[in-house]
Amino acid sequence: MMNTVTGPPSKGLVLVVEDERPIADLVRLYLRREGFGVQVEHDGTAGLAAARRLRPVACVLDIALPGLDGTEICRRLRAGGDWTPIVFLTARDDEVDRILGLELGGDDYVTKPFSPRELVTRVKALLRRAAVSAETDQVRVLGPLTLDPGRRAVAVDGQPLTLTATEFDLLAHLLGRPGRVFTREELLAAVWGYASAAGTRTVDVHVAQVRGKLGAAAHLIRTVRGVGYTADA
Structure with a gap:
């Protein structure tokens, strides 16, 4: 079942795909406190559909998901020309090379257990870089x-x-x-x-x-x- 979008998306909508509901609820709470709208999905197939339908400003993807795993969601988005910033949630440090390597297109990762405040900081940093004005930047x-x-x-x-x-x-x-x-x-x-x-x-x-x-x-x-x-x- 699809979850409803929560929180006024004054800073944009963040898609969270996480099958552990307590973690998803905690991430949603912290993102909402920072003024983001949040869409939560609990399986990979629904997560991919939401990413394509809603065009979020950023995605937070767990690796181990029912249906499609997080890396497959990322691969399909990138293959379709969607370069929305992605932060992976991973259970083990030794997954990092597999996640960020092979040109999958991930932007950052957080290892479980993690501080939800740190995760929000990572998301905000990605969006801040993407929005930096180029007025003074030269080729x-x-x-x-x-x-x-x-x-x-x-x-x-x-x-x-x-x-x-x-x-x-x-x-x-x-x-x-x-x-x-x-x-x-x-x-x-x-x-x-x-x-x-x-x-x-x-x-x-x-x-x-x-x-x-x-x-x-x-x-x-x-x-x-x-x-x-x-x-x-």
Whole structure:
């Protein structure tokens, strides 16, 4: 049975797909407190249908769901050209590479048990980055790579690339200061909006995803062993 939308969506509608009802209710409560409308679904098939029908500003997807799991929902949305920011809820840290890797298109993850306040912070950080005004941002060019913040567009040798919101923001941050070496913690704080040594593997996974999409221009994102990453021709 489909759940009704709750809360005035002054900040937009967030879709929560979570089969554990106490967790779903808690997430809904915290999101509503922040002014979001919330749609809750308890199985993957209904969650995918809601995502396509309601076009939420963000999705919170549990991994282990009846029907379709969270990664399959994400895969189908991305395959259909829907790049709505997605935060995964996962039961184990060792799922992270599988979740965020393989170009599934996830933007962030939270490991259970989690603080609902932290989850809301992650959602708000994703939306804040997506809504940042590009009025003062200039087109950035590095070798064959072009990034246009205003259009949120990236191209290599004129060929457009499709990046998730987080992949775009990570690349934009690196290109903002070519040659500057950023530590993983700095990138985590600047792009994801939080700093935690436990989360730095997320940076590595996303850098690998960006490189994979850059193809022949992947060498422009360079690893500085023991430190972090830099964009340098």
